[in-house]
Amino acid sequence: MHASMASPVNWQTRRQEKNRRLQRLSDLASGPIIPTADIVTALERLICPGDKVVLEGNNQKQADFLSRSLAEVSPAVVNHLHLIMPSVGRPEHLDLFEKGIARKLDFSFSGPQSLRIGQLLEDDLLEIGAIHTYIELYARLFVDLNPQVALLAGFKADRQGNIYTGPSTEDTPALVEATAFRDGIVIFQVNEIVDDVSDLPRVDVPASWVDFIVQADKPFFIEPLFTRDPRLITPLHVLMGMMAIRGIYARHQVQSLNHGIGFNTAAIELLLPTYGEQLGLKGKICRHWTLNPHPTLIPAIESGWVESVHCFGTELGMEDYIAARPDVFFTGRDGSMRSNRAFCQLAGQYAVDMFIGSTLQVDGEGHSSTVTRGRLAGFGGAPNMGHDPGGRRHASKAWLDMVTDNSLLSKGRKLVVQMVETFQDSNKPTFVQELDALAMARDYQMPLAPVMIYAQDVTHVLTEDGIAYLYKASSSDERRAMIAAVAGITPIGLQQDAKETARLREEGLVAYPEDLGIRRADASRNLLAAKSIGELQNWSGGLYQPPAKFRSW
Amino acid sequence: MHASMASPVNWQTRRQEKNRRLQRLSDLASGPIIPTADIVTALERLICPGDKVVLEGNNQKQADFLSRSLAEVSPAVVNHLHLIMPSVGRPEHLDLFEKGIARKLDFSFSGPQSLRIGQLLEDDLLEIGAIHTYIELYARLFVDLNPQVALLAGFKADRQGNIYTGPSTEDTPALVEATAFRDGIVIFQVNEIVDDVSDLPRVDVPASWVDFIVQADKPFFIEPLFTRDPRLITPLHVLMGMMAIRGIYARHQVQSLNHGIGFNTAAIELLLPTYGEQLGLKGKICRHWTLNPHPTLIPAIESGWVESVHCFGTELGMEDYIAARPDVFFTGRDGSMRSNRAFCQLAGQYAVDMFIGSTLQVDGEGHSSTVTRGRLAGFGGAPNMGHDPGGRRHASKAWLDMVTDNSLLSKGRKLVVQMVETFQDSNKPTFVQELDALAMARDYQMPLAPVMIYAQDVTHVLTEDGIAYLYKASSSDERRAMIAAVAGITPIGLQQDAKETARLREEGLVAYPEDLGIRRADASRNLLAAKSIGELQNWSGGLYQPPAKFRSW
Known part of the structure; x- marks a missing residue:
């Protein structure tokens, strides 16, 4: 029927165009x-x-x-x-x-x-x-x-x-x-x-x-984006870190995870060898990581907490340390790390129990964004790691912990934790009536507002006030009340009803530090396994070589 | 503080163990x-x-x-x-x-x-x-x-x-x-x-x-898993294919997609150059594919429908054809294809408008599985491509078409289409009260029932009876009624209420062929661009070399 379809079409236009261009360099390239x-x-x-x-x-x-x-x-x-x-x-x-x-x-x-x-x-x-x-x-x-x-x-x-x-x-x-x-x-x-x-x-x-x-005329530019100086970790970060470890990591037995960049999660990394150790959690949580090689993870690695770290990229100053720890990091035969963002994002999407990160704005329903007016920041990996992958079909303790009924048609969920202070600074509440991202979408007539993580993907919100276990919410009203209960004196927090908050705490939908057995007074910087970049270097046995800008001790 | 942390721990156990094993081959390997x-x-x-x-x-x-x-x-x-x-x-x-x-x-x-x-x-x-x-x-x-x-x-x-x-x-x-x-x-x-x-x-x-x-002692085994002989495509497949093209592909302007394996989707591939052309859709739909190189796609490629195909793997017999069509397929400098399942699954997850595939069982809510009693089949790529990736942040016409309100906090969805006949054979209804997968989960005490695609991910169900536009359902009851309306005389279909079905059709939540302007009598095999493997080979100008088992003409 179509025997003579041997078409006159040129099916090699891309290849021919490429070859045409390569030819144009014949007198230039060797x-x-x-x-x-x-x-x-x-x-x-x-x-x-x-x-x-x-x-x-x-x-x-x-x-x-x-x-x-x-x-x-x-x-x-x-x-x-x-x-x-x-x-x-x-x-x-x-x-x-x-x-x-x-x-x-x-x-x-x-x-x-x-x-x-x-x-x-x-x-x-x-x-x-x-x-x-x-x-x-x-x-x-x-x-x-x-x-x-x-x-x-x-x-x-x-x-x-x-x-x-x-x-x-x-x-x-x-x-x-x-x-x-x-x-x-x-x-x-x-x-x-x-x-x-x-x-x-x-x-x-x-x-x-x-x-x-x-x-190149000079080596390519590289800067230490993932180094957080422990000096800047506050007692409030320590308090929130203790709450995370006790109220989330230990409660759900989180085995594999990704940490965002920030002082909150850096505090957690530095609390594992101290507070985590006191709680007897070593070997029971936080064994597998998908993460850039954060220097603040060194004490946990040296203390034997960490079985593996697969990395998106590297971090300046960590090269020798990584090369000396091949049991932990993915390295080549030559000894140096092989990072791979595509595979690490895939691992962070499909293979970890939890994503925990920070953001600049959260609304009353739990939508969040780092976009603020005029700043088109982009979100990198957060939207990918900060959602529950619908194709996941393997179970873990933490993942199954998110199931709230007995149906055989229910499945677990990835833990997606928003860890934020209620205020960015004294004038900027984190919890807002409407995300700036929506105004941006209106201004630029975007087909999609630049939301980083959608409310439906968030399982926990953690602030200095407490933890809202959002995956337990039985209605959207209850969910809003849970967020308000941990939103401090922000516009969202001021909407809370004291009686409702008491009920939420009583029923375990919201936990304040004291509900978790944590005394605010215990949240001291003394709990940090390292309090400076210099101490991180000491932990590494001198293998970590901090970039000049961090050599302030 | 931890200055003397130079730890006595051996951090190279994996590397040493590997080297120990490599040593054991020193007398054997050259x-x-x-x-x-x-x-x-x-x-x-x-x-x-x-x-x-x-x-x-x-x-x-x-x-x-x-x-x-x-x-x-x-x-x-x-x-x-x-x-x-x-x-x-x-x-x-x-x-x-x-x-x-x-x-x-x-x-x-x-x-x-x-x-x-x-x-x-x-x-x-x-x-x-x-x-x-x-x-x-x-x-x-x-x-x-x-x-x-x-x-x-x-x-x-x-x-x-x-x-x-x-x-x-x-x-x-x-x-x-x-x-x-x-x-x-x-x-x-x-x-x-x-x-x-x-x-x-x-x-x-x-x-x-x-x-x-x-x-190896002989070349590795390879079999043609993705070849569907057009002889086995029935008029019912053609009818369903016409409904898919008119009621889904054209309606939502689907630009990029993945097809599952099966005669249903093979029929669609073979209808594009005929029925699709009649509808004036060439260049407007189905331009980018993530797909194994199905031989049944050859007529659409030769007719100029297809701009690109990225492949999970290859298909026996398609090697020369692929090598001669580098504008369509991803090939190396040597001319042969480079497939890559990881990247193609990623593309099928994050970058396409639609996944359409078949299954063996669907329940009244829209959950589906290919697992039947005693058979642990596994699902390959379907759970990944058959869900809406929560991390997606780029818009397309089809994706935005799934939005049913005006909220700036709504986003689009991937189209996930289940295309099934109401019966697998005269005794086996496709639509069932309970998936066999649940009995399997009970029998083997699985932590998760082997469900292939969950109801919440399905946007459309297409049968020989009609299309249920599930993304439009305003309640779970309405959703069940929509599925029943296209489930024929299966246990689920028999539950339908004639008046409710009429309402669903009137409001455009369900469409029967006549609602789409399709006459059942027009669904003839004559509409297929190729009716045999031999005709596929002719379309390819002799480049496609069918494996022996398909050389029956």
Whole structure:
């Protein structure tokens, strides 16, 4: 019937276009190597207007030589790019939009640049596709966001193009696979080029996936994002940490978990070897972690609490410590860590009992966001790890603890804990009538308000006042009352009814410190296993090398 | 304070144990190469009792030389293994349990072996950890299921141990990473060993992640699991396919999707170039797919419907066709496909508008399962793709169509469509009062009943009677009535109230074919773009090479 369908269609347009562009570098590159001085010219020849370009902005690995070079191309030649970036962290990332080189942005996280993104949006110089959680962004690379070019970073390459990423393997495997196997052009900046594959510590990305390498003018920028100085942990953090350990971790026997970044969770990490030990919990909770290598976890590791840590990325200063603790961390044959954000986010989604993190605003129903007016911060991994994955089919004690009936059709839930002080500062309540995210959605006519974690996913809210066990709520009214009961003197907290709060405490739906057997007076910094960066270094036997900015002792 | 914490603890026990075992092969292996004849001895020296062992049973790639060899080790030497397998498909996989070599099993899918797993469980020869969805199983490899050994399969290796997996890259990248970077031992069987890396079509796994390679006695087993012969598509399948296209795909403008395996969805694939074309839908729906390379998708591809297909694995006979269509499929520089189940499941979870699949039983609320008494089938990817990922933060038309109110705090949903005939055969209703999975959970005292897709995740049920738009249900009673309205003369369907059904149709909560402008009499096999495997091959211009069992024309 369709015997003569041998179609006249060209099915190799992507491959031919790629080859056409590669040809344009034949006089410039030597094999896969682009001379450092020629990178701007090379980018002008390899990238075309309107291309989807992956730019490795990660947390701990910045293709910053490539992004600085991209900012130097002529906007007459290269313009209207659609940038796809896990993390927007460098000033030049946004220069690209000011210059008209880039136009559209799909991303996940933007810490220090969040305000400027808002301004560029106002000025109509930047168009946002969506603000994703990390693995959602990677997922789209394989569906409707296929990149033409990926600009990536590694530590070292050999002359064939085999790449050693260094311990910050991070987002690279996902970004490179989606590009290399869709006839996109893969370009790596590296700090050093060695002659032979045997000169590389290990191969993280094989040469047959890589088109070009270029030696950067200087090593890529990396900053310690996940280091929290114990000096800044307050007695209030200690109190909340004690409540978390006793009222959540021990109660539900949490075996595997992710901690957000912040002083609250840093306090917990530092309380495990002291307060946790006093409670006899060692070996019974917190055995498996999906986590960046937080320095504040060192005392718990050294005390034998931690069986494994799989990491999204690395942390500056932790390299030697990690390499010396292969029983705990995932490392290569060469000894250095292999992090992997895609797999760690997957592990944090599907394989852990609990996610606990902080936020800037929580409303009366329990919706939360870190977006505040004018700041398009992005949420990184929180939306992914801070929800209950509907596809999970294995049970654990903590997961089953969330079941509140006897139906065979009920299943457990991931524990999603919001741990917040009732006020951010004396003028800024954490608990608010309406999230700023909603005003933002109205202002920019967003199809979806930038909510970080939705109320239906939150199982516990923990404040300095107490813990609301939201998974036990039998109605939305009761749920609101439970949140109000721990919301202090914020607008939400002031709505509480004293009698109702007493009932909630009596029935175990809400627990105040005294209900958990915790005396507020006991919450002292003396309970912290380390009270300074220097003490963390001591715990590590000198293996942890704090970056200069933390060397203040 | 803790200055002298330089601990006497050994932090390298895993690495030392690995090296101890590698040493035991020093007289046997030549570099990374184990002689084919010595594999049983090698496995007895490398694997210890109680080890967690990943065995690559996938859908389309079987480490069957290694599994057959493992079944020959002495149970006195190697026993009580904890096997971790994506797919349990080979008879010898279960021989391992009968012989006492293996004891515990964590897995995702077991098609042909599901009955025997049930028997071994009854006989107390096998203990089940859990039945996971694929990426949940990979996720646990990075948390609480760290393997000591991985037994994997590839097409080719060089003498250094660089691996070319062939187009069935499938589960391998996830399995190898979790083992290689946790001081586990990675062993690949390959069909062929070549001298140098330049003799490999491409590198899928770098040698620095691989400990041993062994040439298999014969190429690994592969069978065509995803080929559906169009001869077996009935007019009823065609009717349901027309309803799906008109009542779901077109109505919600579904751009990106996953199809389950089955004649129902095969019918849809074959109706796109005919019925879909008549409706003027080309280029407007079904542009991006996450899917195994179904032969029945060939006519839609050739007709220009399909912009991209990212694949979990491959399909026997499709190799040349895929290699000739790089604009559609993800392929390497060498031309052959690179599939990747982890990324494709991630894409199917986070990046597509819709999952549509079939099942064996649905209850009155919409819970479903393919588990029937005595058969522990496992669900593969369905639980993952058949739920709404709570972390999704990008919008699409179809996704936003699931919103039924105006709240800024509402978000869209993934479309999860159950497409079933009301009866499996004349005696077996699909719609049942209680899933067999619940009896199974009671019999085996499972912590979680083996439900494939939970009611709360299902947005549409489609039968030959009509479509129930469950996402519109305003109460659980209404939802039950909607399901009953399309459940024919099954026990559930017989509960329907004619007046209520009329109301549901009138209000657009349920649609019968005539409500969609579809005449049952028009549902003819003549609408199929191909009515046989031979016609599929013709569509492909002879590139598709059907396996022998399908060459019946």
